[in-house]
């Protein structure tokens with residue numbers, strides 16, 4: 001495992017975090033809950049195990065979006081920061097919204113999660129696998145964007 005340490009935080013700088021070592025997965029997520037929490041058409045998340053993560057500065061605010069799953073944000077500026085919950089055999093996990101890292105370009109996505117919930121008019125011209133739900137759960141619906149069937153403006 002590399003010694004890479006990634007730092008990040010909210011827009012106002014009150015909440016800061018550190019993620020040590022390699023992320024176990026970096027994915028775009030098209031699910032309805034992520035979109036709601038971020039006000040975005042799609043979000044991109046980098047996952048880390050609990051022992052790789054530490055927070056500093058102000059305490060992050062916690063919102064329980066479903067039983068056992070929380071989403072954290074800065075109580076001062078409102079920046080959405082994480083998805084936190086049970087990662088199965090990974091234990092407790094933290095998925096950080098990569099736009100809150102200081103150097104997000106270092107975290108390169110490898111797939112698209114919850115493609116079934118993707119907004120119909122939104123797609124990206126990459127060739128990454130599109131998963132029906134979580135990448136670990138499969139199945140892959142296709143690689144690359146939809147070729148036809150996009151709504152016409």
Ligand SMILES: [Zn+2]
Nearest residue numbers: 010012074077
């Ligand atoms: Zn803040």
Ligand SMILES: [Zn+2]
Nearest residue numbers: 029030031034
């Ligand atoms: Zn999601």
